[in-house]
Amino acid sequence: MNNNKKIENKTTILESIITPEDLRKLSVTELPKLCEEIRQFLIHTLAKTPGHFASSMGAVEIAVALHYVFNTPYDRIVWDVGHQAYPHKILTGRRSKFNTLRKKGGISGFPNPKESEYDAFVAGHASNSISAALGMALASSINNDNIRRNVVAVIGDASISGGLAFEGLNNASVNKNNLLIILNDNDMAIDNNVGALNDYMANLTTSATYNNLRFKLYKLLKKAGIVTEGGKHRIQRFNNSLKSLLSNQQNIFEGLNIRYFGPFDGHDVGKLVKVLNDIKDMEGPRILHLRTKKGKGYIPAEKSPTIWHAPGQFNPETGEIKSAASDSLQPIKYQDVAGHSIVELADSNDKIVGITAAMASGTSLCYMIDKYPERTFDVGISEGHAVTFAAGLAKEGLRPYCCIYSTFLQRAYDNIVHDVALQNLPVVFCIDRGGLVGDDGATHQGTLDLAYLRTIPNMVISAPYDEHYLRNLLFTAQWSDGPISIRYPRGKGKIADWQNVPQKLVIGRGRKLSYGNDIAILSLGTIGQNTSNAVKILKSEGIECTHYDMIFLKPIDETILEEVANNYSTVVTIEEGTVNGGLGSAVMEWINDKGYSVRVVRLGIPDRFINHATVEQQQKECGIDPDSIVETIKAIIKS
Numbered sequence: 001m002n003n004n005k006k007i008e009n010k011t012t013i014l015e016s017i018i019t020p021e022d023l024r025k026l027s028v029t030e031l032p033k034l035c036e037e038i039r040q041f042l043i044h045t046l047a048k049t050p051g052h053f054a055s056s057m058g059a060v061e062i063a064v065a066l067h068y069v070f071n072t073p074y075d076r077i078v079w080d081v082g083h084q085a086y087p088h089k090i091l092t093g094r095r096s097k098f099n100t101l102r103k104k105g106g107i108s109g110f111p112n113p114k115e116s117e118y119d120a121f122v123a124g125h126a127s128n129s130i131s132a133a134l135g136m137a138l139a140s141s142i143n144n145d146n147i148r149r150n151v152v153a154v155i156g157d158a159s160i161s162g163g164l165a166f167e168g169l170n171n172a173s174v175n176k177n178n179l180l181i182i183l184n185d186n187d188m189a190i191d192n193n194v195g196a197l198n199d200y201m202a203n204l205t206t207s208a209t210y211n212n213l214r215f216k217l218y219k220l221l222k223k224a225g226i227v228t229e230g231g232k233h234r235i236q237r238f239n240n241s242l243k244s245l246l247s248n249q250q251n252i253f254e255g256l257n258i259r260y261f262g263p264f265d266g267h268d269v270g271k272l273v274k275v276l277n278d279i280k281d282m283e284g285p286r287i288l289h290l291r292t293k294k295g296k297g298y299i300p301a302e303k304s305p306t307i308w309h310a311p312g313q314f315n316p317e318t319g320e321i322k323s324a325a326s327d328s329l330q331p332i333k334y335q336d337v338a339g340h341s342i343v344e345l346a347d348s349n350d351k352i353v354g355i356t357a358a359m360a361s362g363t364s365l366c367y368m369i370d371k372y373p374e375r376t377f378d379v380g381i382s383e384g385h386a387v388t389f390a391a392g393l394a395k396e397g398l399r400p401y402c403c404i405y406s407t408f409l410q411r412a413y414d415n416i417v418h419d420v421a422l423q424n425l426p427v428v429f430c431i432d433r434g435g436l437v438g439d440d441g442a443t444h445q446g447t448l449d450l451a452y453l454r455t456i457p458n459m460v461i462s463a464p465y466d467e468h469y470l471r472n473l474l475f476t477a478q479w480s481d482g483p484i485s486i487r488y489p490r491g492k493g494k495i496a497d498w499q500n501v502p503q504k505l506v507i508g509r510g511r512k513l514s515y516g517n518d519i520a521i522l523s524l525g526t527i528g529q530n531t532s533n534a535v536k537i538l539k540s541e542g543i544e545c546t547h548y549d550m551i552f553l554k555p556i557d558e559t560i561l562e563e564v565a566n567n568y569s570t571v572v573t574i575e576e577g578t579v580n581g582g583l584g585s586a587v588m589e590w591i592n593d594k595g596y597s598v599r600v601v602r603l604g605i606p607d608r609f610i611n612h613a614t615v616e617q618q619q620k621e622c623g624i625d626p627d628s629i630v631e632t633i634k635a636i637i638k639s
Contacts, residue, residue, distance in 0.1 A: 013037055019093055020067040020118070031068065031269045035060045038087050039297040045098045046086075047316040050439075051109050054295035054308040055156075056086035058186050058266075062154065062290065063087035065272035066182070069280060070150055073117045078133040080155040080165075082110035082123030083309075084184065092118035102439035104613030110443055120151075124443025125408065126358075126381045127162030129153040130181060134168055137177045150180065150280055157185040158358065162381040172285045173256040180280070181258075181287040184266065186294040186305075253287050262289030267296055306361065329496045334488045334526075335432050337467045337498055339364025341474045342401050342430070343371055349478055353393055355379065355402045357386040363403035363432045383408050387415035387427070394425040399478055403430040406446025406487060407437075416483070417456055424458045424482040430474070434463065434487030435525070435576035436605070436619060441612030446487070447605045450524070451581030453485055454554055460484040460507055461553040463525030467498040469551065475502035489526050489576070491615065508555035516544025518637060520568040522560070524550045524583045527576040527624055534629035543637055556586055565596040570636055572601045574624060579604040601636060603629065 013030060014037040017023050026034065038060050046053050064087065066077055072092075079085040089107065090098070093116065100106025111119035121132045133153035140149040159165060160183060172179055253260045261279060264271060272290070279286055294308075295301025300319030301308035313322040346352040346368060354368040354376040369376040379386045383404055390400035404412070409431060420427050434446045453461050460480060464470040473486045484507075513528070514535055523531040528549050535545045546568070548560050564571050571591075573584035584602030591598050605622050619625040623632065 014041060014090070014095070017091060017095075020072050020091055023064070023067050023091060026068075028068075028270050028273055031061075031064055031273070035064055035269055036297070038064070038090055041090065041095070041098075042086060043298055043316045045101075047314050049099055049101045049103075050310065050312045051086065051101050052083040052310050053298075054301045054305045055083035057298055057301055058292045058294040058296045059084035059154075059184060060087045060296070061267050061269040061272055062182060062184060062292070063091060065269055065276055066152060066154070067091050068273055069276040070152065073120070074147070075150040076120040076133065076136050076152065077118075078121045078129045078136070078151070078153045079111050079119075079123050080129035080153065080159045081126050084154070084156070085111050085123065088118070089116075092116055102441070102612045104611075104617050106612070108441055108612055109439065110441065122443065124441075125411070126159040127155070127165040129155045129159070130165050130168030130172065130179075133181075134172050134175070134177060134179050137179045138175060141177070148178070148281070150178065152180045152182060154182045154184060157183065157187060158381055163384060169253070169256055169258065173258055177285055178283055179285045181285070183262075183287055183289045184292055185263065185289060186292045257285075259284060259286040260289065261286065263291045264289070266290030266292035331467070331493045331496050332498060333364070333492050334467065334470060334490070335362070335364040337470055337493065338403070338430055338432070338474065338488065339367040340499075341471045341502070342403075343367050345401075345474060345478060346372055346375065349399065350375075351397065351399045352478065353377070353398050353400050355386050355390050355393075355400055357381060357383045357404055357408065359403070359405065359408075359432075362405070363430070365403045383412040384415045387412040388419040390427045391415075391419040391423070391425050394420075394427050395423070399426060399428065401428045401430055401474075401477075403432060405433040405444070406431045406435075406449045407433065407444050409449060410452070413452060416453070416459075420483050421456045421458045426480050427483050428474075428477040428480070429483065429485040431485055431487035433490045435489045435527070436610060436615050436622070437490045438615045438618065439612045442609040445605075445610055446490075447576070447578050447610070449485070449487055450553055450575065450577040450583065451585070454581060454586065458482045459554060461487075462507075462551055463487045463553070465523075465526060465528045465549045465551070467493040467495045468500045471498075471500060471502040472505050473551075476505045476507065479504070480507070487525065493526075494529065505551070508552050508557060510548055510550040510552065510557040510560050512546065512560075513549050514545065514547045516546050518544045519633060520546045520548070520564045520571045521574060521633075522548045522550055522564070522571060522583065522587060523574040524553055525576055527574055527619075530619070530624060530626045531574050531629060533626040534633065537626065537630050538633055541634075543633065545633065550583065553583055553586060556590065558590070561587065561590050561594075565591055565594065565598050568598065570599040570601065572603060572633065572636065574629065575604040576619075576624065577604055578607065580607055601632070603632060 013034045039057060042056060094107050097107050102109045108115055111123045113119050113122060130153045133151045137151040264275060293302060294305035311321045314320060342354060354365045356363050356365040356378050358381045360366040360369055360378050379389060386402060390402045393400045431449055434449060437444050437446060453459050462473050464473050470488050477484045477486060513532060521531055531547060535547050538545055550557060573587050575583040579602045582604060584604060588600045591600060603624050610618050620628060
């Protein structure tokens, strides 16, 4: 079934635009046509080169209007998360490189100042735009810039619910600044927005008539010299109080003394240009509320924005998403193994509850939500709250399974330390996307969790070799005396028959996978499969390796370490995490503390951020693919 009119990939105006300076040569009447051409470009490009689709389709007019009105890159635009920033990239000299999007050596899927001077600040994690933009706005004042530098933060209705965004708003209200916040309100996150703020944002549309009238009156009084910028705050507070009295509704932004405009239609580019021109030179913090539609301009994406958040390759004419043929005998994603397994555990243990931070589908906790909605909580973009909330549940005898991506769990570090580990509460941390994540790149790599968790007292740290051991660890975790983390990778596993009967493991005990006299290898997690492949290759070449799957980083299996230290002169550690502070460091520390003289060679993620590429390319770059492991072992044997 054809869901769209025939889409022509013609970009006559767009082809003339290399930088925003070219954009500003257009008339306002030409901008709607340009927006349509950008959407056609996105549709045809992302159909072949997958990326974040629906968010960028919904933000086309915002990007066009911002670059049309503001003098970028001198004026700064700070994008939150960056899912919606593709039109911005297209307009700032990267259109010709879009076929390299999220590929090794190509352009990033997120804004990055190293890539372009138009990318004012790095993006990838939600809710940081207001704080960063406020710092930049105040820096302009401190630096005494001769020409006013406008700073704009573009944030979505899901991201603005994050705690950091509120901290930024609070600080913006008390510091003298000219920050402009664009609230891109499409009533959608990756999953549906949750919480009272989302309901508030939906209801705020009732104030449109009032705000338009107030805005026009303000301009009239200012032009007549009756109102000045210096005296506007007294009138603003009076107006806010009067509005609250008449409407019985308090505007949360105006309550913080942040001037509010809107809501406006975020797809009316001519209106956006006019409003931005009207308010861009105002003094003081302002928020412009725009209502948009995620997936705008492509009917399948408009109807199913969650599916079209990042759909992969698709047929641009029909909207058919290309996917591998479904086969019950094929391996499934690790996140699905975890999601289904948690539901199985909850069937027999009514103390088990599930928690996610706006990633119900991303962590597959959606299965738990479907079956046990009263025992599953999506707390929105608030990882710190998710962890402390889990601690509260655990304190009263429940067993929370807290499912969060590794890279996002970083934001809850203090909560893990202070609210969970200090009290030794039995919270189970299901750490999704542990290790290298591929085309999402540096902001999303899950390479630090092993190291940053290992320093925390009472924390058990584990990583399964495969899907069966993931189920074993999830099963074992329900009896842990304190906090336990289980980290597993993005993507599919290797075992078609993944539904084993889970076994209770002994915490802190690893296992021996192979025996050989030449060298000992210790691996942790699914990178052990690369190690096993390397061991087989080495054996065919006459090199015999003993390979241990450690399973637990903390407590580490000291029986294995004693065996290795007493029988081998060299031990190689392999992990899909930073080499600083992880498995290799733990082994070196133990060997040193026990007084052994054993050489330790650490393989893992080097001390740098790894850019976007396929996981296989990233593993090769880090020297932890099977071939690289083979070459390293052979070099050690020869030395």
